[in-house]
Amino acid sequence: MNEKFEIIIPTLFGLEAMVSRELYRLGYDTTRVENGRVTFMGDYDAVCRANIWLRCGERVLIKAGEFKAETADELYDGVRAIEWEQFLDRNDAFPVKGRTTRSVLASDRASQTIIKKAIADRLGNEYGISWLTEDGVTYQIQFTIIDNTATLMIDTTGAALHKRGYRAKSNLAPLRETLAAAMVMISYWKFEQPLLDPFCGSGTIPIEAAMFKRNIAPGLRRGFAFEQFPQIDTQEVAAIREEALSEIHRDVSLEIYASDIDPAAIELTRENASKAGVGEFITASVADARSIHMEKPRGSIITNPPYGERLSDVKECAKLYGQIGKTFSKLDRWSYYILTSHDDFEREFGRRADKRRKLYNGMLRCCLYQYYGDAPSKKGKEK
Ligand SMILES: C[S@@+](CC[C@H](N)C(=O)[O-])C[C@H]1O[C@@H](n2cnc3c(N)ncnc32)[C@H](O)[C@@H]1O
Missing domain, CATH: 3.30.2130.30 (VC0802-like)
Incomplete structure (x- = not known):
């Protein structure tokens, strides 16, 4: 090889x-x-x-x-x-x-x-x-x-890499797994602190977060087109999989919360998380993001709220952003990372982001608005 x-x-x-x-x-x-x-x-x-x-x-x-x-x-x-x-x-x-x-x-x-x-x-x-x-x-x-x-x-891949295999079913507006993973990797979330996705949908962000911090290789459980190629040494592939298995950080305990207003989304999150092998790290519950409350003084919210495709939905979303802006401001030492394609997000949310990053969910241009609670330290950042 x-x-x-x-x-x-x-x-x-x-x-x-x-x-x-x-x-x-x-x-x-x-x-x-x-x-x-x-x-x-x-x-x-x-x-x-x-x-x-x-x-x-x-x-x-x-x-x-x-x-x-x-x-x-x-x-x-x-x-x-x-x-x-x-x-x-x-x-x-x-x-x-x-x-x-x-x-x-x-x-x-x-x-x-x-x-x-x-x-x-x-x-x-x-x-x-x-x-x-x-x-x-x-x-x-x-x-x-x-x-x-x-x-x-x-x-050499076959089904695209974002198809990890844990999300056979998804809700209406799922986030690409690759983008969810990137959001987590861009963030300054430290695994000793809680992570919350209050608009979790099918659970992609919490699942990718758990897989990242546990160092679970995303392709561990799926097959690839190259495995049929005669140029490939199948024993070497098996050894690379074994090595990846041994590199899972089994001693890392995580506090990850996933919530959504839709009970079906919570069912889906639980199902997908257990399929991904990270069910035990994710606490999923039905909740309205406009009234969330967290006990811990510090943590990270990484989320992808609805962005609205029709004009009436856009107006609803604008209102929702204003409401979560007020709720999140009470978590003043938390950091939040919010991905949306809504152009006026910061105005509706009521606060200018500390940093913005242009990202695409498929062909949809989005922006990741980053708000830092405690000043971010690069020390220990796993990128
Ligand atoms: C864009 S989707 C999130 C997709 C998710 N990242 C995924 O990968 O599946 C937005 C989610 O927000 C939820 N939602 C809408 N209004 C909400 C509210 N007020 N509180 C909590 N969840 C809400 C919807 O049910 C939907 O699942």
């Missing part, structure tokens, strides 16, 4: 630096950061570790090639020049998907067809066959053509 290649981690916009930091902690130096993706050099061992450990990345892709392409011929020739036979055997399947952005080759579908044909021609020629059965291992080919640069990649 020692051959090195470029590995690309696509991210939600705004999480590139978080992913770079995660890679650094895994022992890899980022070689390139672009909007929505981070690149580093690694081998199959790195592919495995990145899939199992990354909390904020969306997938792990092996870069097969990159070149300028403004015409169909340039795209075909560029793809055909890549040594696909180094990855794919004569009967392997290679579905192709991707997108083009700000490029002369503007059609996703037409580019996909050209790429499929170029790979098929290359493999047919290399293996001396005219018919590719595609009944072997599946290598999902992904491409982007951005500003006339085509990048060809092989997906």
Whole structure:
């Protein structure tokens, strides 16, 4: 598993630096950061570790090639020049998907067809066959053509990394697990202090918080596309999983509270938390965020309140923000981290944030408003 290649981690916009930091902690130096993706050099061992450990990345892709392409011929020739036979055997399947952005080759579908044909021609020629059965291992080919640069990649992940496996069911407006994890990692929450999500929905933030502080690898309990690749040493993968299991901080006790006005959300949170193996650390209860009260003088609220999609909902949300602004102000030594797409949040909430950070929940532009109770100390911050 020692051959090195470029590995690309696509991210939600705004999480590139978080992913770079995660890679650094895994022992890899980022070689390139672009909007929505981070690149580093690694081998199959790195592919495995990145899939199992990354909390904020969306997938792990092996870069097969990159070149300028403004015409169909340039795209075909560029793809055909890549040594696909180094990855794919004569009967392997290679579905192709991707997108083009700000490029002369503007059609996703037409580019996909050209790429499929170029790979098929290359493999047919290399293996001396005219018919590719595609009944072997599946290598999902992904491409982007951005500003006339085509990048060809092989997906090693399968279902995206945010699908940890604990949230089979979710409520109407769930937060991406990768974004929830990032919110927790951005915060200055210290595990000796309580954490509260008073708008917990399906429980994503409390669950990601518990997994992060217990050092539970998010991919520990799920499978990945790369596990079918013959290049992979399955014993080494098993060893990396064993190692991750042994790295769980079993002595960390946590005080995490999840509440929501909707009893069905609380049921869901309990179910999801127990599926994620962190049920014992999360106390979930039905409560109205407008009247919450916490005993402890210090702690962190990390939350994603409703933001309202229709105008009437937006007005309701504005009112809600004003009400929680008053409630939260009584927790004056607590820190709060509030993610919303509502532009006037600070005015409605009644206080300017100490810090703001632009983040995206899928394609929805949001802002994480950060309010510090006691001045944050970087000491002991786990980033
Ligand atoms: C955007 S969703 C939160 C999604 C959540 N982060 C998740 O990943 O599933 C907002 C949640 O706020 C809850 N909610 C609305 N008004 C509330 C209130 N006054 N008090 C507590 N929860 C409320 C809704 O029931 C909904 O579950």
